[in-house]
Amino acid sequence: MNAAIRIWITVVGAIWALGMCVPWAGAADFGSVSGVIRVEQAKVKTDGPKSFKDVVVYLEPAKPGSCPPPAARAEMDQRGLIFIPHVIAIQKGATVDFFNNDNDRHNVYFLYDDTGDTLDIGTWGPGQTVSHTFERTGVIITLCKLHLEMAAYILVFDCPYFTVAEIDANSQQASFKIDSVPPGQYKLKAWHKKLLMKGGSADIAVSAGQSFQCDLVITKKSNAK
Amino acid sequence: MKRFMKWIWGGLVCSLVLTAATDLWAVPTFSRTYKTSCVTCHEAFPKRNATGEAFRMNGFRFADDETYRKQEPVELGDEAYERLWPKSVWPSTLPSQFPLSLITRFMAEVDMDGSREDGVMFIFPEELEAVWAGTLGKNIGFYGDIIFVQKDFGGNETESWAMLKAWLEFESLIGPERAVNLRVGSVGTQGMGLYTARDTNSYYTHYYLYTSWMMPDVKLEKSSLTDFNGNPFSIDAQIGAELNGRGKHWMYSTGVVTGNVKNTTDAKPEDDIFFVGAGDDTGSKDVFFQCAYKIGGLGFDGSGAQVENPLTARPEFWRDDSFIVSLFGYNGTAEIDIEDDLGDTWNGDDDFWRLAIGFQQKYKDLTFGAGYMIGSNDNPYGYLSTESVDSKTWFAEASYVLYPWLIPYGRYEALDLDLPKDVPGLNPDQDSARFVYGCKILIRANVSLNIEGTYYTEGEDLDEGIDNTLFLLLNAAF
Numbered sequence: 001m002n003a004a005i006r007i008w009i010t011v012v013g014a015i016w017a018l019g020m021c022v023p024w025a026g027a028a029d030f031g032s033v034s035g036v037i038r039v040e041q042a043k044v045k046t047d048g049p050k051s052f053k054d055v056v057v058y059l060e061p062a063k064p065g066s067c068p069p070p071a072a073r074a075e076m077d078q079r080g081l082i083f084i085p086h087v088i089a090i091q092k093g094a095t096v097d098f099f100n101n102d103n104d105r106h107n108v109y110f111l112y113d114d115t116g117d118t119l120d121i122g123t124w125g126p127g128q129t130v131s132h133t134f135e136r137t138g139v140i141i142t143l144c145k146l147h148l149e150m151a152a153y154i155l156v157f158d159c160p161y162f163t164v165a166e167i168d169a170n171s172q173q174a175s176f177k178i179d180s181v182p183p184g185q186y187k188l189k190a191w192h193k194k195l196l197m198k199g200g201s202a203d204i205a206v207s208a209g210q211s212f213q214c215d216l217v218i219t220k221k222s223n224a225k
Numbered sequence: 226m227k228r229f230m231k232w233i234w235g236g237l238v239c240s241l242v243l244t245a246a247t248d249l250w251a252v253p254t255f256s257r258t259y260k261t262s263c264v265t266c267h268e269a270f271p272k273r274n275a276t277g278e279a280f281r282m283n284g285f286r287f288a289d290d291e292t293y294r295k296q297e298p299v300e301l302g303d304e305a306y307e308r309l310w311p312k313s314v315w316p317s318t319l320p321s322q323f324p325l326s327l328i329t330r331f332m333a334e335v336d337m338d339g340s341r342e343d344g345v346m347f348i349f350p351e352e353l354e355a356v357w358a359g360t361l362g363k364n365i366g367f368y369g370d371i372i373f374v375q376k377d378f379g380g381n382e383t384e385s386w387a388m389l390k391a392w393l394e395f396e397s398l399i400g401p402e403r404a405v406n407l408r409v410g411s412v413g414t415q416g417m418g419l420y421t422a423r424d425t426n427s428y429y430t431h432y433y434l435y436t437s438w439m440m441p442d443v444k445l446e447k448s449s450l451t452d453f454n455g456n457p458f459s460i461d462a463q464i465g466a467e468l469n470g471r472g473k474h475w476m477y478s479t480g481v482v483t484g485n486v487k488n489t490t491d492a493k494p495e496d497d498i499f500f501v502g503a504g505d506d507t508g509s510k511d512v513f514f515q516c517a518y519k520i521g522g523l524g525f526d527g528s529g530a531q532v533e534n535p536l537t538a539r540p541e542f543w544r545d546d547s548f549i550v551s552l553f554g555y556n557g558t559a560e561i562d563i564e565d566d567l568g569d570t571w572n573g574d575d576d577f578w579r580l581a582i583g584f585q586q587k588y589k590d591l592t593f594g595a596g597y598m599i600g601s602n603d604n605p606y607g608y609l610s611t612e613s614v615d616s617k618t619w620f621a622e623a624s625y626v627l628y629p630w631l632i633p634y635g636r637y638e639a640l641d642l643d644l645p646k647d648v649p650g651l652n653p654d655q656d657s658a659r660f661v662y663g664c665k666i667l668i669r670a671n672v673s674l675n676i677e678g679t680y681y682t683e684g685e686d687l688d689e690g691i692d693n694t695l696f697l698l699l700n701a702a703f
Contacts, residue, residue, distance in 0.1 A: 049260070049295070080292040081261050103288040104276055105530045105540060124535035146542045148262035148670065 031206040033059065033188065033214060034177035037165055040219040042195055046169040049080075053169075054087035055192045055218060056155050057176045058162035062185035062203070067159035070094035073131075076142070076152060078106040083142060083152030087193070091160045095133045100124055107146050108132070110154075113139040120145070139191065153193060161186070183208045190216050196224035251702045252358050253671060254324040255285065260295040263670040263702070268543035269632055270673065270702060272428050275545035279527035281415070282471045283403060284366040284396045285358060288527045296321045298360075317362035328354040328702045334377060335695035348375050348383055351698070366394040368414070376490075384493040390414060390462055390501045403526065404470040408480075411501055412467035413513060416478030418460045420517035420551035421585035422596050428624055428665045430675050430698050434638040434657070435581065435598045435618040436460035439491060440605045441644065441655050448650030449566050456559035456575045456605050457486045463502030465510070473524035477516040484511035484557045507574075511557030522547025522587065543626050545587050553581040553598070561607040577602040579616075590626040595619070610645040617641040635662035639683070657684025671702045 037055050046053040061067075070091040077084040079101040090096060098121075100106045107123040108130065121132050123146065134140070134156045144150040155162070161181050165174035188204050190197040198217040206212055251270035256263060263270050266277030273281065280287055287293045302316025332351035336344045352375070358368040369391035375383045392410030399405050415425060417436075424432045440456040467480030485504035488494035522545040523529050532538040556578045563571040583596030597619040605614050620638035627633060639658035646653040663677030675698040679691065 080295075081259065081265070102292065103527060103530065105532060107540070120539075122535035123532055123538045123540050125531035128532065128535060130535045146540065147265050149260065149265075 029208055030180045030182055031208055032177060032179045032211045033161075033181055033186075033204065033206060034175070034211055035214040035216060037167065037174045037176060037190060037216045037218060039167060039172040039195065040198065040217045041223050042218075042220050044167045044172060044192075044195070046167055049082040049084075050086055050151060052192070052194055053167045053174075054085075054153075055165045055167060055174055055176070055190055056087065056089045056162060057165055057178065057188070057190045057216065058089065058155075058157055059159070059178060059181060059186040059188055059204075059206075060201075061159060061161075062187065064158075067091070070160065073097060075099065076154070077101055078108075078144065078150070081147050081150060083144075083150055085152070085164075087153045087155070087164055089155040089157065089162045089164050090134060092134060092137050092156050092158055094156075095131050096154065097129050097131045099129050100126055102126060105146060106150075107144045109143045109145050111141040111143060112136070113141055155191060177211075181206045188214055188216070190218055192218050195219055196221055198224050200224070251326075251328060251671075252356050253326040253328075253702045254320075254356070254358065255280075256671075257322070258296045258320070258324070258359075259287070259293050261293075264542045264629075268626070269428060269630075269665050269667050270671065270700070272426055274543055275523035275547070276527070276542075278426075279523060279525060282469075282476060282525055283527060284364075284394060284406070285360055285368075301362075315362075317365065319361070320359045324357050324359040326356045326358075326702065328352070328356065328700065330354075331699040333695075333697045335697075337695055341694075346377060348377060351375055364396045366396060368392050368394075374490075378492060386494050386496070387498045388488070388490075388494075388501050389499070400470075401472070404472065406469050408467040408469060410464070411462045412465045412480045412482060413478075413502070414462045416467060416469060416480065416515045417462060417513060417553075417555075418515070419553045419581050419583035419596050419598075420476065420515055421549050421583040421594050422551075422620065422622075424461075428632060428634045428675075429636065429661060429663070430677050430696075431661045431679065433596075433620060433636075434640050434659070435596060435620060437491070438616075438618065438640050439489065440575075440602060440614065441642070441651065443606070443609070443648060443650040444652075445650065448648075450563060450650065451566050451568075452562065452564040453650075454560075454562040456561065456577065456602060457489050457504075458484070458555075458557060458559055458577065459486075459489065459491075460553075460555070460579075461486075461502060463511070464500060464504065465502075471525040473526050473528050474519050475517065476519075476525045477514070479512070479514040481510045481512055482557075484509070485560055505560065507558070507560045509558045509574075511555065513553070513555040515551065515553045517549050517551035519547055519549045541590075541626075541629070543629070544589055546589065547587050549585045551583045551585075553579070553583075555579040559605075561605065563607050563609065571608050573604060573607045575602050575605045575607075577605070591623065592625075593621075593623045595621040606645060606648050606651065609648045609651075612645040612647075614645065615643040630667040632665040632667075633663070634665065635660065637661075655684065655687060657687055658682045659684075673700045674698070675700070 044052045070093045074088050074090045074096045077099045098108050103126050105123055105125050108121050110119040124130055137156045140154040142152040142154055161178050163176050163178050165176040167174045183206050186204050187201040189201045195218040198219050204212055268274045298318035307315045329350050330352040332348040334346040353373045356370045360366050371389045373387050375385045377383045390411035392408050394408040396406040437459055439459045442455050443453045463482035465480050465482030469478040483504040487504050488496055488499040559575045561573050561575050579600040581598035585594040600616040603613045618640045622636035624634035637660050641656050644653040660680040666674040
């Protein structure tokens, strides 16, 4: 083994050792939650503009407290008579930019799934963008009143502990990981537009610097309890 | 409840009469190709909204079509092939699935004055229409339909026939995109008549009087004739060739057609199966033109969808605040054949023309339109009369989108004919005027019910077949 290779192995080994064994500054204050979502007694179609592949996994703190403010804006496009993406998750107070990349006019109309409340944020033409800040939590079905088939889902949470996972067509499974979770007690939940999380939720305890592993099952309503 | 039903029934009884119109011009295969709802292109099928009109005039394509299309066509060669070998066979495409749509119509006729033996007549189905339409590559479009019709002419027996249409269009031949296109086959399917008042783009099941009226025939039993073949012209598709095009504000369509249409549908057609508008070639061709200019709203080319203030804009899929003025003209020659009871025959030509102007104003949920057509036939009754016949027709109409699924509409129209008084067997007084009014009910985006009636203020005897009859028409397209 020549000297150059020895030096290369030493350097790479040191970097690996630092990364694996030594927490990065600040990272040790948080934990993470990861796992696999499995589809049970159902088959999820993963193709098409309104596929069923998206699962939103999120954490609800057992004790309500303050959450960090929303960090980033989100985007939703209207292109080819499709809302893209079909499902997004955001934190309360976050702003979503709605683009129109078609040659036709588009509208954005919200239907709050839990209350039935509606909100028409307007209609705009090609190349135009309208932004909306979400101040209410919940599942918001997003429609375009000019194109009946267009629909998307926006999930608004109090805290930023969520992720959108995509189910694989063949394995009917999806992996998820939620990072930067403060230590504490949480309810782990999953939302899918057709299936329900088996058991409804899972109580978990997140510890600093650790990754909590939890696998979920989503299934038909009749099997969910 | 009983009283309420009585009121409903009474309302229907008073007024509702329908005639059988054909050619719905809703093409659900496009919904499949683009995976979009009917209302993307229709206010209430078959009446198109501005997006649907732009789609039609763009050769069954959206601007930036690839973005919209969800079913990819089968390529018959790569586009680069045309660039590399321009003298070879140019590539084209085929629809990935056969682009077939079906439209069915079910009609119930209720006799209101006891003039028929059977008080209620079911014509199920009244019509079955198979439509195929689409594109072959970037500059060729096609359309075809076959319509099986079962129709009642005011009696208790129905007549059945099948009629076909087909055209092929070569697009963007010269100049700007879609400015000059050549269509061959059944032309005038949208270009015949005023752009603002087309039977194929209407809520109504009654055809416009200005498009459907024909020069009245001589009653053989009241004359000394054994045969009389008059001028069969009415405004409908014919066999021929057409140039059409559009820009943002303007559109035109002009064509040469055979004329002398052999099979008309105001009575049982001569043939059981026929091509719409096919005629006897007499050596001369008829010509027509249609043009329109639009101010405001979405352009004919689909441009102008910008919104000034997104937060206050409240467009709906049926709205298109705009004003359109349109012109239509037709010049033709029809062959007149007469045979008297002595066996003597007479053949001659009837040169005729029509000229019409119309407009349409759309403002939010209200659409208002009117049109006026004049015409002249120089010799419609051959040797029976030396007099020419002048004609005038006009209409005024309105519709209102009360709810997206409920659209009441109404039209008043009149026809004045300056008929000769000296022709045996010809009633010289055949002027007519009527209200046509009804309601379009969208049961679903692709299932609708028409309830429509007529009220004649003049010439009610001329249309006994539909007078005092209630017609309910159920349409489904899939």
